[in-house]
Amino acid sequence: MEKIKTIALELKFNRGKLIFQEGDKGDGFYIVNTGRIKVFKLSLEGKEQILHIYGPGHTFGEVPVFEGKNFPASAMAIEASSIIVLPRDKFVNLITTTPALSMNMLADLSKRLRDFTIQIENLSLKEVPSRLAAYLLTLSQEQKSKSSDQGMNQGISPTKDRGNELKVTLPISKAQLANLIGTTPETISRIFKKMADADLIQVKTKDIFIKDIEGLSELSESGRI
Amino acid sequence: MEKIKTIALELKFNRGKLIFQEGDKGDGFYIVNTGRIKVFKLSLEGKEQILHIYGPGHTFGEVPVFEGKNFPASAMAIEASSIIVLPRDKFVNLITTTPALSMNMLADLSKRLRDFTIQIENLSLKEVPSRLAAYLLTLSQEQKSKSSDQGMNQGISPTKDRGNELKVTLPISKAQLANLIGTTPETISRIFKKMADADLIQVKTKDIFIKDIEGLSELSESGRI
DNA sequence: GTAAAACCTTGATCTGGATCAAGGTACAAA
DNA sequence: TTTGTACCTTGATCCAGATCAAGGTTTTAC
Numbered sequence: 041m042e043k044i045k046t047i048a049l050e051l052k053f054n055r056g057k058l059i060f061q062e063g064d065k066g067d068g069f070y071i072v073n074t075g076r077i078k079v080f081k082l083s084l085e086g087k088e089q090i091l092h093i094y095g096p097g098h099t100f101g102e103v104p105v106f107e108g109k110n111f112p113a114s115a116m117a118i119e120a121s122s123i124i125v126l127p128r129d130k131f132v133n134l135i136t137t138t139p140a141l142s143m144n145m146l147a148d149l150s151k152r153l154r155d156f157t158i159q160i161e162n163l164s165l166k167e168v169p170s171r172l173a174a175y176l177l178t179l180s181q182e183q184k185s186k187s188s189d190q191g192m193n194q195g196i197s198p199t200k201d202r203g204n205e206l207k208v209t210l211p212i213s214k215a216q217l218a219n220l221i222g223t224t225p226e227t228i229s230r231i232f233k234k235m236a237d238a239d240l241i242q243v244k245t246k247d248i249f250i251k252d253i254e255g256l257s258e259l260s261e262s263g264r265i
Numbered sequence: 266m267e268k269i270k271t272i273a274l275e276l277k278f279n280r281g282k283l284i285f286q287e288g289d290k291g292d293g294f295y296i297v298n299t300g301r302i303k304v305f306k307l308s309l310e311g312k313e314q315i316l317h318i319y320g321p322g323h324t325f326g327e328v329p330v331f332e333g334k335n336f337p338a339s340a341m342a343i344e345a346s347s348i349i350v351l352p353r354d355k356f357v358n359l360i361t362t363t364p365a366l367s368m369n370m371l372a373d374l375s376k377r378l379r380d381f382t383i384q385i386e387n388l389s390l391k392e393v394p395s396r397l398a399a400y401l402l403t404l405s406q407e408q409k410s411k412s413s414d415q416g417m418n419q420g421i422s423p424t425k426d427r428g429n430e431l432k433v434t435l436p437i438s439k440a441q442l443a444n445l446i447g448t449t450p451e452t453i454s455r456i457f458k459k460m461a462d463a464d465l466i467q468v469k470t471k472d473i474f475i476k477d478i479e480g481l482s483e484l485s486e487s488g489r490i
Numbered sequence: 491g492t493a494a495a496a497c498c499t500t501g502a503t504c505t506g507g508a509t510c511a512a513g514g515t516a517c518a519a520a
Numbered sequence: 521t522t523t524g525t526a527c528c529t530t531g532a533t534c535c536a537g538a539t540c541a542a543g544g545t546t547t548t549a550c
Contacts, residue, residue: 150374450527451530
């Protein structure tokens with residue numbers, strides 16, 4: 041990391057600004073410093089599928105660096121963000137002279153392959169209610185693990201309330217959530233309602249109170265609601 | 266490759282034999298020597314989604330090696346196959362002492378990420394006719410590039426016939442093709458028929474004659490049939 | 491604090507493709 | 521050749537979720 045900082049470049053992007061676009065030449069390797077970005081694909085009709093949402097510490101845009109081709113997807117800031125960019129040649133140089141770094145990189149790409157594997161499974165083998173349940177569970181895991189190194193709950197850490205109720209806060213709009221799990225806002229809305237009717241959750245704008253984590257977990261694996 | 270052979274192990278699998286299963290501990294790194302294998306996920310109800318089909322020269326099963334976790338999917342021989350296995354520790358050793366190899370590995374994983382990106386785009390932004398058209402086009406590319414280093418056409422090389430007609434041969438059953446593009450055999454059958462009615466192709470068992478590569482390409486990008 | 495803009499919900503309708511069911515084809519083994 | 525087995529096609533029906541439409545809520549910006 042220290043080495044990285046000496047050759048890096050910081051860029052700022054406002055909410056909604058494109059960082060790069062599918063087809064652009066891959067000019068380097070990106071790290072989220074602050075803010076949040078989405079990596080996504082657009083269809084000709086304008087439908088969007090989000091591939092990743094990344095926050096501070098995550099890297100992205102490395103595929104073209106190793107492969108020598110163009111970006112396979114686009115990236116956009118979904119809130120005001122500061123992004124660190126390492127120019128391609130400097131980064132390749134760093135990697136080849138630091139074996140530990142290349143092992144880290146291999147592990148990182150492998151993790152991403154695993155995540156894609158799960159995303160493909162979700163899209164093709166599971167129905168929307170299961171995907172949504174799985175997303176809520178993942179989110180509660182993520183927010184739990186972050187609650188230690190992050191001071192107050194600015195709505196980002198899950199907090200255990202009355203008994204074993206668990207609060208998670210959606211980090212993105214419901215419309216974006218729809219694009220992430222491969223459905224529409226209308227369907228998200230309807231399924232949240234069904235989940236609430238089944239006493240699995242309670243929705244209050246961006247805060248979701250998980251009332252039955254067991255039931256949600258069942259739903260994510262197989263069930264119909 | 267020479268180095269690899271001294272530490273490798275050859276295994277034989279008959280058609281239909283499992284090579285490893287989702288959740289198994291990743292014990293090493295696999296290379297297809299001869300034959301053909303599929304990497305896939307199964308839902309609880311038994312529905313299958315194929316993630317990759319690999320032939321001679323392809324590697325697979327490396328994700329858990331770098332990540333230290335279990336296989337995210339299963340692998341099965343779809344014809345009698347010979348597979349080379351490198352035990353995990355020996356492979357890691359080889360990688361760390363051979364910088365060029367790790368760069369190759371990074372490029373390989375990156376390519377796979379790109380492929381998954383396309384697969385996710387197909388599953389979520391395109392309809393079945395487009396996916397099928399795209400598959401036929403990919404196949405014709407693959408078979409074209411192989412026709413040079415492969416003698417006679419055993420039904421694996423595309424051959425230009427009368428005018429600009431192009432023949433491709435399905436390397437897998439139509440049922441497997443359905444699992445690969447995320448649909449059912451019935452739907453494959455119906456769409457092949459529609460494509461034939463539209464004079465895009467002509468189907469004769471496993472041989473597909475592409476009669477209108479332009480039209481097929483249009484269909485793969487946007488169209489309705 | 492208020493207005494405009496973005497986002498969300500709910501209802502009605504539509505449709506791509508899954509599922510179910512019943513023959514038909516083709517290849518492999520004896 | 522025959523016959524068994526795996527694979528494929530075609531038709532009828534069904535359904536999850538998309539789309540269209542209209543109103544409601546929340547956030548942002550001045």
